[in-house]
Structures are given as structure tokens and as C-alpha cells.
Amino acid sequence: AQSVTQLDSHVSVSEGTPVLLRCNYSSSYSPSLFWYVQHPNKGLQLLLKYTSAATLVKGINGFEAEFKKSETSFHLTKPSAHMSDAAEYFCVVTLPGYSSASKIIFGSGTRLSIRP
Amino acid sequence: DTGVSQNPRHKITKRGQNVTFRCDPISEHNRLYWYRQTLGQGPEFLTYFQNEAQLEKSRLLSDRFSAERPKGSFSTLEIQRTEQGDSAMYLCASSLTDRPYEQYFGPGTRLTVT
Numbered sequence A: 001a002q003s004v005t006q007l008d009s010h011v012s013v014s015e016g017t018p019v020l021l022r023c024n025y026s027s028s029y030s031p032s033l034f035w036y037v038q039h040p041n042k043g044l045q046l047l048l049k050y051t052s053a054a055t056l057v058k059g060i061n062g063f064e065a066e067f068k069k070s071e072t073s074f075h076l077t078k079p080s081a082h083m084s085d086a087a088e089y090f091c092v093v094t095l096p097g098y099s100s101a102s103k104i105i106f107g108s109g110t111r112l113s114i115r116p
Numbered sequence B: 001d002t003g004v005s006q007n008p009r010h011k012i013t014k015r016g017q018n019v020t021f022r023c024d025p026i027s028e029h030n031r032l033y034w035y036r037q038t039l040g041q042g043p044e045f046l047t048y049f050q051n052e053a054q055l056e057k058s059r060l061l062s063d064r065f066s067a068e069r070p071k072g073s074f075s076t077l078e079i080q081r082t083e084q085g086d087s088a089m090y091l092c093a094s095s096l097t098d099r100p101y102e103q104y105f106g107p108g109t110r111l112t113v114t
Helices: none
Strands: A003-006 A010-014 A019-021 A023-026 A032-038 A044-050 A056-058 A064-068 A073-078 A087-094 A110-115 B005-007 B010-013 B019-024 B031-037 B044-050 B053-057 B065-068 B075-079 B088-095 B109-113
Touching: A003 A087, A010 A019, A019 A110, A023 A032, A023 A087, A032 A064, A032 A073, A044 A056, A044 A064, A044 A073, A073 A087, B005 B088, B010 B019, B019 B088, B019 B109, B031 B075, B044 B065, B075 B088
Parallel strands: A010 A110, B010 B109
Antiparallel strands: A003 A023, A019 A073, A023 A073, A032 A044, A032 A087, A056 A064, A064 A073, A087 A110, B005 B019, B019 B075, B031 B044, B031 B088, B044 B053, B065 B075, B088 B109
């Protein structure tokens, strides 16, 4: 069975410093992994996805994530935080293929705060 | 704006009342999904449609919940005899059939049952 664990419920960084949001997954199969961002009063937005191609994935707004099979991790990083990055971030794991939409598993989320 | 829209954005209702939410997906998307999100948690899958056919329902979807997508375009989610435990954000998303994990989400409907 798949599961996803976001190791920090809240991360606070200063503007201009690096961001690291941690995600570990458990999957019996080769997973597809995603990061979504949710700004207040807005819908979830896909940041980036890993689907068994390059292990370093670049997303929107300067975010990237690296798939590390040996560590079962898919941490989200950004070199320099911006005030507009303050939001809730969700790591998502799923089986490849599209036979079952219920196999999309969201983590519990990490709230990112940016200090001026 | 051609994104996913949901109405209403907020709904306050008394326990025992029925409520209905609407979702308008991106027009070319065949798949439409409903999720529920409670405070401090990620979204949980409820059900999804491929065009007008409801293909899968989660065990979270009790008999009091029903969803429709009659013409394969917009969808409605109805909750009958609401309970306080139904208070949550109800999210709708849509996708192309061959990209089911690239889902585009609406802003959600926040339901408060008093």
C-alpha cells in the first residue's frame, strides 16, 4: 500500500533563504510523486511531478524536487524564499497508470511561513 | 477565467438540512473528481467521473452523499441530512483522461454544519 509522510507540519524561513520541505513515501510499486501548493482561498495548484523520468524535477516558481529511491524521499526545495511562497504544500503519491483515481494519496501538508 | 469553478464558496447550514454544491470543470477535461479536506489534513478522495459515468466511490462517501454529472460537464455533490462531522472543505478537480494525476483544482466550497 502507498502512503506519504510530510515530516514537518510547519516550516518557517526568512525571505531570501533556502526552503526545504520534506516528504517520504512508501509504495510497493514505482510511484508517481507530485507536489501541490495551496494558497489561502485558492485552489490547489500543481507545482511539479515525477513520473520515472529524470530524478531531479523542476517546477514552477523556482521550486524543484529530487526523487531518491534509496531514501524513499521526494523533498521540495527552493534556493531563495519569496514572501509569495507562503502557503500550504502537499506531497502526493500515486500508482502509475490511471485505472484508479482513489490511489491518489495526499500528505497532511506543510505550512510554509516566510519571515521578512 | 477558464479554470475550475465551484459554487457556493461558503455554506452554513443547520444539522439535518440538505446541501448541494456545484462544480464546473475545465471544459475539455473528461474527468471530474470530488475531494474532502478537513483542517490540518490533505484532501481525501471521494469520487470521480469519466464524462457522465461515476466510476469510483470512496468508502468515505456514505449513503447520505450523492454526486452526479448528468451531461458530462458540470457536477453536483449533494449531502442529505447533514451532520456536524460533514463540516469540511469540499474540493472539485478535473483532468484529461490520459493525465489523471495532473488535476486542476477549484477553490473549494467550505461547509459549516451548526
